[in-house]
Amino acid sequence: MARLLSGVLATALLLSASALLAAPDAPQAAGLAIVLDIRGAIGPATAEYIHDGLAAARQRGARAVVLRIDTPGGLSSSMREIIGDILESSVPVIAYVTPSGARAASAGTYILYASHLAAMAPSTHLGAATPVPLGGGLFGGAPKEDKKDFKTPATAEEAKAVNDAVAYIRSLAQLRGRNAEWAEKAVREAATLTDSEAQALDVIDISATDLTDLLRQADGRSVKLGRSEARLATRGLVPAILEPDWRNRFIATITDPNIAYLLLLAGVYGILFEFFNPGAVLPGVIGGIALLIAAYALNLLPINYAGAGLLLLGIAMMVGEAFAPSGALAVGGIIAFAVGSLFLFPGPVPGFSLSGAVVAAATLCSAAILLLAFAAIWRSRRRAVVIGDAALVGSAGEVVRWRDTEGEVQVRGERWRAISATPLAPGQRVRVVARRDLTLEIAPESNASPQA
Numbered sequence: 001m002a003r004l005l006s007g008v009l010a011t012a013l014l015l016s017a018s019a020l021l022a023a024p025d026a027p028q029a030a031g032l033a034i035v036l037d038i039r040g041a042i043g044p045a046t047a048e049y050i051h052d053g054l055a056a057a058r059q060r061g062a063r064a065v066v067l068r069i070d071t072p073g074g075l076s077s078s079m080r081e082i083i084g085d086i087l088e089s090s091v092p093v094i095a096y097v098t099p100s101g102a103r104a105a106s107a108g109t110y111i112l113y114a115s116h117l118a119a120m121a122p123s124t125h126l127g128a129a130t131p132v133p134l135g136g137g138l139f140g141g142a143p144k145e146d147k148k149d150f151k152t153p154a155t156a157e158e159a160k161a162v163n164d165a166v167a168y169i170r171s172l173a174q175l176r177g178r179n180a181e182w183a184e185k186a187v188r189e190a191a192t193l194t195d196s197e198a199q200a201l202d203v204i205d206i207s208a209t210d211l212t213d214l215l216r217q218a219d220g221r222s223v224k225l226g227r228s229e230a231r232l233a234t235r236g237l238v239p240a241i242l243e244p245d246w247r248n249r250f251i252a253t254i255t256d257p258n259i260a261y262l263l264l265l266a267g268v269y270g271i272l273f274e275f276f277n278p279g280a281v282l283p284g285v286i287g288g289i290a291l292l293i294a295a296y297a298l299n300l301l302p303i304n305y306a307g308a309g310l311l312l313l314g315i316a317m318m319v320g321e322a323f324a325p326s327g328a329l330a331v332g333g334i335i336a337f338a339v340g341s342l343f344l345f346p347g348p349v350p351g352f353s354l355s356g357a358v359v360a361a362a363t364l365c366s367a368a369i370l371l372l373a374f375a376a377i378w379r380s381r382r383r384a385v386v387i388g389d390a391a392l393v394g395s396a397g398e399v400v401r402w403r404d405t406e407g408e409v410q411v412r413g414e415r416w417r418a419i420s421a422t423p424l425a426p427g428q429r430v431r432v433v434a435r436r437d438l439t440l441e442i443a444p445e446s447n448a449s450p451q452a
Contacts (some may be wrong), residue, residue: 031063033215033237034091038067041352042074042107044300045252047081049244056242057091064218064234065093066211067115073106075302075352076131083114083172092116092223092232096214097124097195106130109186112204113172116223117232119206119214120195126203127192129169129183131161162187175224179203211239251300257345258358260297265362267291268315269369301352303344310340318370330370338363392432396445399428409442416440 034057036050050067057065086093095115097104104112104126112118112126120126165187173180179202185191198204205221208214219235244252253259270287274280298308314337321329341359345352397411402424409418411432418440424430434441 031233031237032057032060033234033239034060034062034065035211035239035241036065036067037241038069038071038108038111040071042071042082042111043078043252043255043352044075045244045248045255046074047078047085048251049248050082051085052245052248053242054085054089054091054093058089060240062091062240063237064215064232065089065091066214066239067093067095067111068211069095069097069104069108069112070099070102071104071108073108073128076107077302079107079110082111086111086114086116087175090225092225092230094119094214094218096208096211097121097126098210100124105192109183110169110172113169113176113178113183116176116225117206117218117221118176118178118204119208119218120198120204121208121210122195124195125192126198127186128190129165129186130188130190131165215239254293254297255300257301257352257354260294260301261341261344261354261358262362263290263294263297264311265366267294268312272315272319301345304346307340307343307346310336311344312340314338314340315366318366321370333370334363334367337366392435392440395432397430397432397440397442399424399426399430402426402428409440411440418442 034053036053038046038050054065093115094117095104095112096119097108097112098121100121100123102121102124104120104124105128107129109126109129166184169183169187170180172178173183182191182193182201182203193201193203195204195207199207206214206217208217215234215237218232221232222229223232224230254263267287267290270283270285270290272287274284274287277283314333314335317329317333317336321327321333338359341354341362342356345354392411395411397409397416399418400408400410400415402408404423405421406417406419407424408415409430410416417438418430419436420430420442422444424442424444429445430442431445432440433443
Protein backbone atom coordinates (compact mmCIF):
# COMPACT_ATOMS: atom_id res chain seq x y z
CA MET A 1 0.00 0.00 0.00
CA ALA A 2 2.80 2.42 0.85
CA ARG A 3 4.51 1.73 -2.48
CA LEU A 4 1.24 2.35 -4.31
CA LEU A 5 0.69 5.69 -2.58
CA SER A 6 4.27 6.76 -3.31
CA GLY A 7 3.85 5.93 -6.99
CA VAL A 8 0.59 7.88 -7.23
CA LEU A 9 2.16 10.92 -5.53
CA ALA A 10 5.24 10.87 -7.81
CA THR A 11 3.04 10.62 -10.89
CA ALA A 12 0.95 13.59 -9.73
CA LEU A 13 4.04 15.71 -9.16
CA LEU A 14 5.44 14.89 -12.61
CA LEU A 15 2.14 15.76 -14.29
CA SER A 16 1.96 19.08 -12.40
CA ALA A 17 5.51 20.01 -13.38
CA SER A 18 4.84 19.15 -17.03
CA ALA A 19 1.71 21.28 -17.02
CA LEU A 20 3.60 24.24 -15.60
CA LEU A 21 6.40 23.94 -18.16
CA ALA A 22 3.94 23.62 -21.03
CA ALA A 23 1.77 26.57 -19.96
CA PRO A 24 2.36 29.50 -22.37
CA ASP A 25 1.64 32.11 -19.73
CA ALA A 26 3.81 30.62 -16.97
CA PRO A 27 5.37 33.49 -14.94
CA GLN A 28 9.17 33.89 -15.12
CA ALA A 29 11.50 35.28 -12.51
CA ALA A 30 12.04 39.02 -13.09
CA GLY A 31 15.57 40.02 -14.13
CA LEU A 32 17.72 42.71 -12.55
CA ALA A 33 18.72 46.14 -13.74
CA ILE A 34 21.67 47.38 -11.70
CA VAL A 35 21.48 51.12 -11.04
CA LEU A 36 24.67 53.12 -10.39
CA ASP A 37 24.70 56.83 -9.55
CA ILE A 38 27.29 59.28 -10.86
CA ARG A 39 26.72 62.37 -8.74
CA GLY A 40 29.06 65.34 -8.46
CA ALA A 41 32.59 65.59 -9.78
CA ILE A 42 34.04 62.48 -11.43
CA GLY A 43 37.22 61.32 -9.73
CA PRO A 44 39.12 58.19 -8.64
CA ALA A 45 36.33 57.14 -6.25
CA THR A 46 33.75 57.36 -9.06
CA ALA A 47 35.89 55.24 -11.37
CA GLU A 48 36.34 52.54 -8.73
CA TYR A 49 32.62 52.60 -7.89
CA ILE A 50 31.61 52.11 -11.54
CA HIS A 51 34.22 49.36 -12.01
CA ASP A 52 32.93 47.46 -8.97
CA GLY A 53 29.32 48.04 -10.01
CA LEU A 54 29.84 46.59 -13.50
CA ALA A 55 31.63 43.60 -11.98
CA ALA A 56 28.71 43.05 -9.59
CA ALA A 57 26.27 43.26 -12.50
CA ARG A 58 28.11 40.46 -14.31
CA GLN A 59 28.25 38.30 -11.19
CA ARG A 60 24.53 38.75 -10.46
CA GLY A 61 23.47 38.11 -14.05
CA ALA A 62 21.91 41.55 -14.52
CA ARG A 63 20.36 42.24 -17.92
CA ALA A 64 21.28 45.92 -17.93
CA VAL A 65 23.17 48.57 -15.98
CA VAL A 66 21.72 52.08 -15.70
CA LEU A 67 24.10 54.95 -14.96
CA ARG A 68 22.11 57.81 -13.48
CA ILE A 69 24.22 60.88 -14.26
CA ASP A 70 24.30 64.37 -12.79
CA THR A 71 27.85 65.73 -13.01
CA PRO A 72 29.65 68.99 -13.84
CA GLY A 73 32.73 67.10 -15.08
CA GLY A 74 35.86 65.73 -13.50
CA LEU A 75 39.25 64.20 -14.08
CA SER A 76 40.18 62.98 -17.55
CA SER A 77 42.01 59.94 -16.17
CA SER A 78 38.98 58.80 -14.14
CA MET A 79 36.64 59.46 -17.07
CA ARG A 80 38.76 57.27 -19.36
CA GLU A 81 38.80 54.47 -16.78
CA ILE A 82 35.01 54.52 -16.64
CA ILE A 83 34.69 54.54 -20.43
CA GLY A 84 37.16 51.65 -20.70
CA ASP A 85 35.03 49.61 -18.28
CA ILE A 86 31.87 50.44 -20.26
CA LEU A 87 33.43 49.41 -23.57
CA GLU A 88 34.57 46.09 -22.08
CA SER A 89 31.30 45.42 -20.26
CA SER A 90 29.38 42.27 -21.20
CA VAL A 91 26.25 43.82 -19.69
CA PRO A 92 24.53 46.61 -21.68
CA VAL A 93 25.06 50.04 -20.10
CA ILE A 94 22.38 52.74 -20.35
CA ALA A 95 23.46 56.29 -19.50
CA TYR A 96 20.53 58.27 -18.13
CA VAL A 97 20.83 61.97 -17.28
CA THR A 98 18.38 62.44 -14.43
CA PRO A 99 16.56 63.91 -12.48
CA SER A 100 15.07 67.02 -14.06
CA GLY A 101 17.60 69.85 -13.82
CA ALA A 102 20.56 67.45 -13.93
CA ARG A 103 23.43 67.71 -16.41
CA ALA A 104 26.05 65.56 -18.06
CA ALA A 105 28.66 68.25 -18.62
CA SER A 106 32.18 67.74 -19.97
CA ALA A 107 33.30 64.27 -18.74
CA GLY A 108 29.65 63.26 -18.38
CA THR A 109 29.14 63.87 -22.11
CA TYR A 110 31.94 61.45 -23.01
CA ILE A 111 30.49 58.78 -20.71
CA LEU A 112 27.05 59.24 -22.27
CA TYR A 113 28.52 58.87 -25.77
CA ALA A 114 30.37 55.69 -24.72
CA SER A 115 27.30 53.95 -23.27
CA HIS A 116 25.31 51.42 -25.29
CA LEU A 117 22.16 53.52 -24.94
CA ALA A 118 21.91 57.20 -24.06
CA ALA A 119 18.87 58.74 -22.41
CA MET A 120 17.87 62.00 -20.76
CA ALA A 121 15.03 63.10 -18.51
CA PRO A 122 13.03 66.24 -19.31
CA SER A 123 14.69 69.57 -18.39
CA THR A 124 18.22 68.16 -18.40
CA HIS A 125 21.20 69.12 -20.56
CA LEU A 126 24.62 67.94 -21.67
CA GLY A 127 27.75 69.25 -23.42
CA ALA A 128 30.46 71.82 -22.68
CA ALA A 129 33.13 69.16 -23.15
CA THR A 130 36.13 71.44 -23.75
CA PRO A 131 39.18 70.02 -21.92
CA VAL A 132 41.15 72.08 -19.43
CA PRO A 133 44.71 70.70 -19.73
CA LEU A 134 46.02 71.84 -16.36
CA GLY A 135 47.83 69.83 -13.71
CA GLY A 136 47.34 66.33 -15.06
CA GLY A 137 44.21 66.46 -17.20
CA LEU A 138 40.92 67.99 -16.15
CA PHE A 139 37.58 68.19 -17.88
CA GLY A 140 35.06 70.84 -16.96
CA GLY A 141 34.76 74.39 -15.79
CA ALA A 142 33.82 77.53 -17.62
CA PRO A 143 36.05 78.73 -20.48
CA LYS A 144 38.01 81.93 -20.04
CA GLU A 145 35.89 85.02 -20.60
CA ASP A 146 38.49 86.64 -22.87
CA LYS A 147 38.69 83.61 -25.15
CA LYS A 148 35.88 84.29 -27.61
CA ASP A 149 36.99 81.89 -30.37
CA PHE A 150 37.03 78.39 -28.89
CA LYS A 151 37.96 76.88 -32.27
CA THR A 152 41.42 78.44 -32.04
CA PRO A 153 43.26 77.18 -28.92
CA ALA A 154 45.53 79.75 -27.31
CA THR A 155 48.60 77.50 -27.03
CA ALA A 156 50.06 74.41 -28.67
CA GLU A 157 49.39 72.49 -25.46
CA GLU A 158 45.71 73.43 -25.53
CA ALA A 159 45.53 72.55 -29.24
CA LYS A 160 46.91 69.06 -28.52
CA ALA A 161 44.41 68.53 -25.69
CA VAL A 162 41.46 69.72 -27.79
CA ASN A 163 42.41 67.66 -30.85
CA ASP A 164 42.91 64.57 -28.70
CA ALA A 165 39.53 65.09 -27.05
CA VAL A 166 37.85 65.60 -30.43
CA ALA A 167 39.30 62.38 -31.82
CA TYR A 168 38.29 60.51 -28.68
CA ILE A 169 34.66 61.63 -28.61
CA ARG A 170 34.26 61.19 -32.39
CA SER A 171 35.47 57.60 -32.09
CA LEU A 172 32.87 56.98 -29.38
CA ALA A 173 30.16 58.60 -31.52
CA GLN A 174 31.05 56.41 -34.52
CA LEU A 175 31.09 53.29 -32.34
CA ARG A 176 27.57 53.97 -31.03
CA GLY A 177 26.15 55.55 -34.20
CA ARG A 178 25.59 58.97 -32.66
CA ASN A 179 26.05 62.51 -33.98
CA ALA A 180 29.83 62.92 -34.32
CA GLU A 181 29.62 66.48 -35.71
CA TRP A 182 27.83 67.82 -32.67
CA ALA A 183 30.22 65.88 -30.42
CA GLU A 184 33.14 67.76 -31.99
CA LYS A 185 31.25 71.01 -31.55
CA ALA A 186 30.77 70.22 -27.84
CA VAL A 187 34.54 69.93 -27.48
CA ARG A 188 35.71 72.79 -29.69
CA GLU A 189 32.95 75.32 -28.91
CA ALA A 190 31.68 74.10 -25.52
CA ALA A 191 28.23 73.60 -27.08
CA THR A 192 25.32 72.32 -24.98
CA LEU A 193 21.95 70.70 -25.71
CA THR A 194 18.67 70.17 -23.89
CA ASP A 195 17.03 66.74 -23.83
CA SER A 196 14.65 67.48 -26.71
CA GLU A 197 17.42 69.00 -28.84
CA ALA A 198 19.71 66.06 -28.11
CA GLN A 199 17.09 63.57 -29.29
CA ALA A 200 16.37 65.59 -32.43
CA LEU A 201 20.08 65.64 -33.32
CA ASP A 202 20.58 61.89 -32.66
CA VAL A 203 22.85 62.55 -29.71
CA ILE A 204 20.67 60.42 -27.41
CA ASP A 205 18.39 57.47 -28.07
CA ILE A 206 15.63 57.93 -25.49
CA SER A 207 13.85 60.71 -23.63
CA ALA A 208 12.36 59.11 -20.50
CA THR A 209 10.44 60.60 -17.60
CA ASP A 210 11.63 58.04 -15.03
CA LEU A 211 13.44 54.74 -14.63
CA THR A 212 10.40 52.62 -15.40
CA ASP A 213 9.74 54.59 -18.58
CA LEU A 214 13.42 54.22 -19.54
CA LEU A 215 13.38 50.43 -19.17
CA ARG A 216 10.12 50.20 -21.11
CA GLN A 217 11.47 52.23 -24.03
CA ALA A 218 14.82 50.41 -24.05
CA ASP A 219 13.13 47.02 -24.38
CA GLY A 220 13.72 45.38 -27.76
CA ARG A 221 16.47 47.75 -28.92
CA SER A 222 19.65 46.31 -30.40
CA VAL A 223 23.05 47.33 -29.04
CA LYS A 224 26.59 46.35 -29.87
CA LEU A 225 28.29 44.28 -27.16
CA GLY A 226 31.87 43.80 -28.23
CA ARG A 227 31.75 42.41 -31.76
CA SER A 228 28.21 41.03 -31.53
CA GLU A 229 24.74 42.50 -31.52
CA ALA A 230 22.42 42.01 -28.54
CA ARG A 231 18.73 42.72 -28.19
CA LEU A 232 17.71 44.29 -24.86
CA ALA A 233 14.98 42.71 -22.77
CA THR A 234 14.44 45.36 -20.14
CA ARG A 235 10.67 45.51 -19.75
CA GLY A 236 9.71 44.61 -16.19
CA LEU A 237 13.25 44.45 -14.87
CA VAL A 238 13.60 45.01 -11.13
CA PRO A 239 15.93 47.99 -10.43
CA ALA A 240 18.64 47.27 -7.84
CA ILE A 241 20.51 50.35 -6.67
CA LEU A 242 24.11 49.67 -5.65
CA GLU A 243 25.47 52.14 -3.13
CA PRO A 244 29.20 52.84 -2.73
CA ASP A 245 30.83 50.65 -0.07
CA TRP A 246 32.90 51.98 2.86
CA ARG A 247 36.16 51.85 0.89
CA ASN A 248 34.69 53.86 -1.96
CA ARG A 249 33.24 56.44 0.42
CA PHE A 250 36.61 56.69 2.18
CA ILE A 251 38.43 57.30 -1.12
CA ALA A 252 35.80 59.85 -2.13
CA THR A 253 36.37 61.68 1.16
CA ILE A 254 40.17 61.80 1.13
CA THR A 255 40.37 62.71 -2.58
CA ASP A 256 38.44 65.89 -1.89
CA PRO A 257 41.25 68.46 -2.39
CA ASN A 258 40.29 70.31 0.79
CA ILE A 259 40.45 67.12 2.88
CA ALA A 260 43.73 66.00 1.27
CA TYR A 261 45.21 69.46 1.91
CA LEU A 262 44.19 69.45 5.58
CA LEU A 263 45.52 65.91 6.03
CA LEU A 264 48.85 67.02 4.57
CA LEU A 265 49.09 69.94 7.00
CA ALA A 266 48.03 67.77 9.95
CA GLY A 267 50.70 65.25 9.04
CA VAL A 268 53.50 67.81 8.69
CA TYR A 269 52.61 69.72 11.87
CA GLY A 270 52.09 66.51 13.86
CA ILE A 271 55.56 65.24 12.97
CA LEU A 272 57.12 68.66 13.65
CA PHE A 273 55.47 68.80 17.07
CA GLU A 274 56.80 65.33 17.87
CA PHE A 275 60.27 66.41 16.69
CA PHE A 276 60.28 69.43 18.98
CA ASN A 277 58.72 67.53 21.90
CA PRO A 278 60.23 64.02 21.85
CA GLY A 279 58.21 61.51 23.80
CA ALA A 280 54.79 63.09 23.21
CA VAL A 281 54.07 60.08 20.90
CA LEU A 282 50.43 60.91 20.06
CA PRO A 283 51.18 63.88 17.74
CA GLY A 284 53.78 61.81 15.92
CA VAL A 285 51.41 58.85 15.48
CA ILE A 286 48.55 61.03 14.25
CA GLY A 287 50.90 63.04 12.04
CA GLY A 288 52.42 59.94 10.46
CA ILE A 289 49.03 58.39 9.69
CA ALA A 290 47.66 61.67 8.30
CA LEU A 291 50.74 62.21 6.15
CA LEU A 292 50.54 58.71 4.62
CA ILE A 293 46.82 59.09 3.86
CA ALA A 294 47.47 62.52 2.33
CA ALA A 295 50.26 61.07 0.17
CA TYR A 296 47.89 58.35 -1.08
CA ALA A 297 45.17 60.90 -1.87
CA LEU A 298 47.55 63.32 -3.60
CA ASN A 299 48.89 60.44 -5.70
CA LEU A 300 45.37 59.99 -7.10
CA LEU A 301 44.85 63.71 -7.75
CA PRO A 302 46.47 66.03 -10.29
CA ILE A 303 48.61 68.46 -8.33
CA ASN A 304 50.99 71.25 -9.26
CA TYR A 305 54.41 70.27 -7.94
CA ALA A 306 55.59 73.88 -7.90
CA GLY A 307 52.66 74.65 -5.58
CA ALA A 308 53.53 71.68 -3.35
CA GLY A 309 57.16 72.84 -3.22
CA LEU A 310 56.17 76.38 -2.25
CA LEU A 311 53.84 75.03 0.44
CA LEU A 312 56.55 72.90 2.04
CA LEU A 313 59.11 75.72 1.67
CA GLY A 314 56.74 78.07 3.50
CA ILE A 315 56.40 75.61 6.39
CA ALA A 316 60.20 75.15 6.51
CA MET A 317 60.77 78.93 6.58
CA MET A 318 58.26 79.41 9.39
CA VAL A 319 59.94 76.65 11.38
CA GLY A 320 63.33 78.23 10.69
CA GLU A 321 62.05 81.51 12.12
CA ALA A 322 61.77 79.82 15.51
CA PHE A 323 65.49 79.01 15.43
CA ALA A 324 66.74 82.25 13.85
CA PRO A 325 64.22 85.01 14.65
CA SER A 326 64.51 87.83 12.14
CA GLY A 327 61.01 88.47 10.80
CA ALA A 328 62.07 87.91 7.19
CA LEU A 329 61.68 84.14 7.39
CA ALA A 330 58.26 84.53 8.99
CA VAL A 331 56.91 86.89 6.32
CA GLY A 332 58.45 84.90 3.47
CA GLY A 333 57.16 81.65 4.94
CA ILE A 334 53.59 82.91 5.23
CA ILE A 335 53.63 84.24 1.65
CA ALA A 336 55.13 81.02 0.25
CA PHE A 337 52.62 78.97 2.23
CA ALA A 338 49.61 80.91 0.92
CA VAL A 339 50.78 81.03 -2.71
CA GLY A 340 51.76 77.36 -2.70
CA SER A 341 48.35 76.41 -1.29
CA LEU A 342 46.56 78.31 -4.04
CA PHE A 343 48.71 76.71 -6.74
CA LEU A 344 48.52 73.18 -5.32
CA PHE A 345 45.34 72.16 -7.20
CA PRO A 346 45.18 74.01 -10.53
CA GLY A 347 42.17 74.23 -12.81
CA PRO A 348 38.57 75.45 -12.46
CA VAL A 349 36.91 72.01 -12.34
CA PRO A 350 34.15 71.93 -9.68
CA GLY A 351 34.98 69.48 -6.92
CA PHE A 352 38.70 69.46 -7.67
CA SER A 353 39.81 72.91 -6.61
CA LEU A 354 40.95 74.14 -3.22
CA SER A 355 38.60 76.44 -1.34
CA GLY A 356 39.96 79.94 -0.77
CA ALA A 357 38.38 79.93 2.68
CA VAL A 358 40.29 76.75 3.61
CA VAL A 359 43.57 78.28 2.37
CA ALA A 360 42.93 81.48 4.31
CA ALA A 361 42.08 79.57 7.50
CA ALA A 362 45.13 77.31 7.16
CA THR A 363 47.41 80.30 6.54
CA LEU A 364 46.04 82.17 9.56
CA CYS A 365 46.41 79.07 11.75
CA SER A 366 50.00 78.59 10.61
CA ALA A 367 50.75 82.26 11.29
CA ALA A 368 49.13 81.91 14.72
CA ILE A 369 51.32 78.88 15.49
CA LEU A 370 54.32 80.95 14.44
CA LEU A 371 53.30 83.83 16.71
CA LEU A 372 52.84 81.45 19.63
CA ALA A 373 56.34 80.10 19.01
CA PHE A 374 57.68 83.67 18.95
CA ALA A 375 55.92 84.45 22.23
CA ALA A 376 57.34 81.33 23.87
CA ILE A 377 60.86 82.22 22.71
CA TRP A 378 60.50 85.82 23.91
CA ARG A 379 59.24 84.72 27.33
CA SER A 380 62.06 82.21 27.70
CA ARG A 381 64.64 84.89 26.98
CA ARG A 382 63.17 87.29 29.50
CA ARG A 383 62.69 84.65 32.20
CA ALA A 384 65.22 84.63 35.01
CA VAL A 385 67.89 81.95 34.80
CA VAL A 386 67.34 79.22 37.38
CA ILE A 387 70.45 77.07 36.99
CA GLY A 388 74.19 77.57 36.60
CA ASP A 389 76.47 80.51 37.51
CA ALA A 390 74.08 83.03 36.01
CA ALA A 391 71.36 81.88 38.40
CA LEU A 392 73.72 81.82 41.44
CA VAL A 393 75.26 85.26 41.01
CA GLY A 394 73.06 87.85 42.65
CA SER A 395 71.33 85.36 44.90
CA ALA A 396 70.78 86.31 48.53
CA GLY A 397 72.11 84.24 51.39
CA GLU A 398 72.97 84.21 55.10
CA VAL A 399 76.25 83.85 56.92
CA VAL A 400 76.42 80.59 58.88
CA ARG A 401 79.97 80.77 60.19
CA TRP A 402 82.61 83.44 59.67
CA ARG A 403 86.26 84.12 60.60
CA ASP A 404 88.30 87.00 59.24
CA THR A 405 87.71 86.99 55.46
CA GLU A 406 86.23 83.53 54.93
CA GLY A 407 83.59 81.23 56.27
CA GLU A 408 80.38 79.44 55.25
CA VAL A 409 77.13 80.81 53.90
CA GLN A 410 73.75 79.29 53.04
CA VAL A 411 72.52 80.26 49.57
CA ARG A 412 69.37 78.78 47.99
CA GLY A 413 69.23 75.98 50.55
CA GLU A 414 72.86 74.93 50.15
CA ARG A 415 76.01 75.55 52.20
CA TRP A 416 78.94 77.09 50.36
CA ARG A 417 82.49 78.06 51.28
CA ALA A 418 82.66 81.83 50.91
CA ILE A 419 85.17 84.70 50.98
CA SER A 420 84.68 88.44 51.36
CA ALA A 421 86.85 91.53 51.61
CA THR A 422 84.39 92.90 54.18
CA PRO A 423 84.24 91.55 57.78
CA LEU A 424 80.99 89.63 58.31
CA ALA A 425 79.13 88.10 61.24
CA PRO A 426 76.98 84.98 61.54
CA GLY A 427 73.36 85.63 60.65
CA GLN A 428 74.21 88.61 58.44
CA ARG A 429 72.43 88.85 55.09
CA VAL A 430 74.74 88.73 52.07
CA ARG A 431 74.56 88.50 48.31
CA VAL A 432 76.69 86.48 45.90
CA VAL A 433 78.79 88.63 43.59
CA ALA A 434 80.88 85.90 41.91
CA ARG A 435 81.86 82.26 42.04
CA ARG A 436 85.38 80.85 41.95
CA ASP A 437 85.11 77.10 41.44
CA LEU A 438 83.46 75.87 44.67
CA THR A 439 83.93 79.13 46.54
CA LEU A 440 81.52 82.05 46.49
CA GLU A 441 82.60 85.64 46.65
CA ILE A 442 80.05 87.53 48.70
CA ALA A 443 79.34 91.00 50.01
CA PRO A 444 76.91 92.47 52.53
CA GLU A 445 73.46 92.71 50.98
CA SER A 446 73.35 96.50 51.42
CA ASN A 447 76.35 97.18 49.16
CA ALA A 448 76.54 94.00 47.02
CA SER A 449 77.35 94.67 43.41
CA PRO A 450 77.57 91.54 41.19
CA GLN A 451 80.64 91.39 38.99
CA ALA A 452 82.15 89.05 36.48
